[in-house]
Amino acid sequence: VRSEESFEGLSALVAHRGAALLATATLLAGGPAAGEDLLQAALERVMRQWHRVKDEPEIYLRRTIYHLAVDQWRARRRRPEVLGKTEAELEVAALRAGQPDGTDALHLRLALIQGLAQLPPRQRAVLVLRYWEQLSESEAADMLGCSLGTVKSSASRGLARLREVTAAWAVEDTPKRKPVVNGAWS
Amino acid sequence: MSRTIEDLLAASMREEVAGLTPAPDLVARAARRRRQRSRARLAASATGTAGIAAAVAIAVTVPSAGPGANRTGTGADRTGGSAASSPRVRLVAAMITSAQLSYRLHLVNTSTLPGHRGTPTSPRRDLITWYADYTGVYNPRTSSGAGVNIMRLQSGTLGNPKFYGKVDGHMQVRIIGDHYYTRFSGKDQPWMTGRGALVQALVLNGGRAWSPTNGASADPAVLLAALRHLGSVKLAGKNGTGGQAVDTYDFKYHIDGDGSVKPHQLTGTIVVHDKSNLIARITMQTKVTSAQPQLGDRGWFTFRTVMTFSDYGLPVSGVHAPAGRLEQEKNLLLGS
Numbered sequence: 001v002r003s004e005e006s007f008e009g010l011s012a013l014v015a016h017r018g019a020a021l022l023a024t025a026t027l028l029a030g031g032p033a034a035g036e037d038l039l040q041a042a043l044e045r046v047m048r049q050w051h052r053v054k055d056e057p058e059i060y061l062r063r064t065i066y067h068l069a070v071d072q073w074r075a076r077r078r079r080p081e082v083l084g085k086t087e088a089e090l091e092v093a094a095l096r097a098g099q100p101d102g103t104d105a106l107h108l109r110l111a112l113i114q115g116l117a118q119l120p121p122r123q124r125a126v127l128v129l130r131y132w133e134q135l136s137e138s139e140a141a142d143m144l145g146c147s148l149g150t151v152k153s154s155a156s157r158g159l160a161r162l163r164e165v166t167a168a169w170a171v172e173d174t175p176k177r178k179p180v181v182n183g184a185w186s
Numbered sequence: 187m188s189r190t191i192e193d194l195l196a197a198s199m200r201e202e203v204a205g206l207t208p209a210p211d212l213v214a215r216a217a218r219r220r221r222q223r224s225r226a227r228l229a230a231s232a233t234g235t236a237g238i239a240a241a242v243a244i245a246v247t248v249p250s251a252g253p254g255a256n257r258t259g260t261g262a263d264r265t266g267g268s269a270a271s272s273p274r275v276r277l278v279a280a281m282i283t284s285a286q287l288s289y290r291l292h293l294v295n296t297s298t299l300p301g302h303r304g305t306p307t308s309p310r311r312d313l314i315t316w317y318a319d320y321t322g323v324y325n326p327r328t329s330s331g332a333g334v335n336i337m338r339l340q341s342g343t344l345g346n347p348k349f350y351g352k353v354d355g356h357m358q359v360r361i362i363g364d365h366y367y368t369r370f371s372g373k374d375q376p377w378m379t380g381r382g383a384l385v386q387a388l389v390l391n392g393g394r395a396w397s398p399t400n401g402a403s404a405d406p407a408v409l410l411a412a413l414r415h416l417g418s419v420k421l422a423g424k425n426g427t428g429g430q431a432v433d434t435y436d437f438k439y440h441i442d443g444d445g446s447v448k449p450h451q452l453t454g455t456i457v458v459h460d461k462s463n464l465i466a467r468i469t470m471q472t473k474v475t476s477a478q479p480q481l482g483d484r485g486w487f488t489f490r491t492v493m494t495f496s497d498y499g500l501p502v503s504g505v506h507a508p509a510g511r512l513e514q515e516k517n518l519l520l521g522s
Contacts, residue, residue: 011213018212023203032206039208043216109198116195131196163191 007047013057014043021061027128028069030117041068066129066143070121108166115165116158123158126151274419277435280458284465288325290497291333293318298488322359324384325502331361331384332505337370359384360505367508377508422455431460441472448475468493 014021018039025042026035042064046053053060116124122144129140130151141151189197209215295318301310322333335357355371361384369377422434435456443449454470471490 007213007217014208014213018208019206022206022208026203026206027199035206036208036212040212040216040219043213044220047217047220108194109201112195112198113202116199127195128199131192132199134196159191159195162195166191166194 007050009054010043010046010050010057013061017058021058021065024062024128024132025065025069027116027132028065028121028125038065038068063143066125067145070125070144111166112162115162119158119161122146122150123154123161126154127158127162130155272419273421273435276421276433277419277437277456277458280456280463280465283463284495284498285326287464287498288323288327288500288502289495290323290500291320292494292496293320293491295489295491298490300486300488320359320384322384323497323500323502324361325505328502328505329361329363330505331502333359333384335359360508362505362507365507367512369508376511376513379507379512379514424460426460429461432466433458433460450474462498464498465495467495 022032022035022039024035025039026032029035029038042061045064045068046057046061049060116127119127125144126140129135129143130137133140135143137151137155138148141148144151319336320333321336322331324331337355337357357371358367358369360367364381365379366382366384367377367379369375418439419435419437422436425432425434435458436453437456438451438453440451441449450472452470452472454468456465456469457467458464459466469490469492471488473486473488475486
């Protein structure tokens with residue numbers, strides 16, 4: 001039994017990296033509230049394993065977030081929160097975009113995020129790993145504990161679905177750049 | 187529009203999560219939630235490890251009640267001529283006899299979540315959720331004892347299976363009267379103390395209360411009473427000859443469910459030295475399902491406890507409360 005004080009390193013990690021972790025969890029879970037639930041669930045898991053993971057807690061925490069997202073979160077079938085955005089919120093966000101066609105761009109972004117939230121958990125996780133975390137395919141496979149082929153097929157199917165969702169915006173089909181590790185663009 | 191879907195997706199993700207910050211009490215909330223889950227899990231563990239209570243039963247029942255316990259037992263035994271020779275009566279008599287002597291105890295307790303899958307595609311394997319490997323001595327006349335619990339790495343969905351079972355330190359245990367003292371190995375680890383016996387020190391590690399489930403109480407007399415009155419006891423066989431001869435008894439009884447666990451059955455075997463009428467080994471197992479899977483773990487657990495007694499009558503003295511700073515063990519089950 002460990003007291004809460006025993007997780008001081010974890011508190012420090014969340015204090016410094018909480019925003020990034022929550023962002024990942026939000027994209028995986030389909031909204032900020034569900035993302036915070038997911039992050040909290042991952043923290044609980046890490047606490048259970050604390051004596052083993054305290055040397056590299058962020059790695060384990062990230063891995064746990066993804067595993068929970070692919071595993072347990074699938075069973076919960078949460079409705080993505082992004083579907084609940086109001087017209088007023090859309091207008092405010094469009095004004096923030098500060099351009100005449102901001103509403104159009106905003107709707108495209110929301111369509112992509114909604115489409116992402118509606119993908120099967122593994123496809124979603126792969127896309128988050130590849131295009132948010134900007135990991136390579138092999139790194140994504142390692143994070144999810146699956147094969148490289150699974151990552152390739154999941155990414156392909158996920159992107160295909162998003163192209164369908166955003167077809168009305170005439171997004172170009174052919175990728176011209178590929179993300180690589182460290183966030184650089186080739 | 188000329189941007190690729192990958193570009194747009196990455197940009198959309200960045201915009202979607204920009205400015206998000208976690209709640210300041212997120213870690214504290216996770217810790218509270220973890221304790222809530224632990225309650226259900228440990229309540230189940232308490233039920234499954236009633237076998238540890240059997241060990242304590244031997245240690246405490248007679249000393250705590252004095253000769254009266256013996257009288258109570260034999261009084262019950264005298265209810266009829268046929269009852270006086272029943273396996274149940276002989277077994278209870280052996281437990282009472284054993285409880286009057288000091289002894290060495292080796293206890294191994296394993297809690298397993300069978301067929302666990304880390305991910306939907308990963309192979310199923312048994313997840314060890316609790317493990318105790320305790321060796322110690324106890325003197326019921328002074329209600330004191332000491333021992334060491336070997337800590338081993340448990341398997342986990344994130345852990346590398348090859349590390350499973352590796353020794354990961356130890357925990358010193360002292361029992362003095364109705365208090366236990368524990369200290370984990372490692373630099374500057376404090377002694378922790380709480381009210382309870384070996385079973386609290388090993389299983390709950392500070393939980394003052396057990397599940398209120400009948401038959402799983404921290405009060406060891408409950409188990410003895412269960413063996414006397416609740417379930418069935420039968421002589422399974424005799425083995426060996428001369429000083430090596432032993433009688434083996436099988437027993438089982440029903441444990442009612444409560445808010446933590448569903449009703450379940452506990453089965454076990456007790457091996458008694460034929461000549462001395464002292465207990466050599468107790469083995470118990472059960473399968474437990476949480477009554478609140480939304481709070482505790484889903485699925486079911488198996489528990490198995492093996493206690494081996496030896497060196498009856500060995501001298502046990504000089505067990506003192508640790509000097510210096512003591513930390514009060516928190517009551518896990520009450521979430522304080």
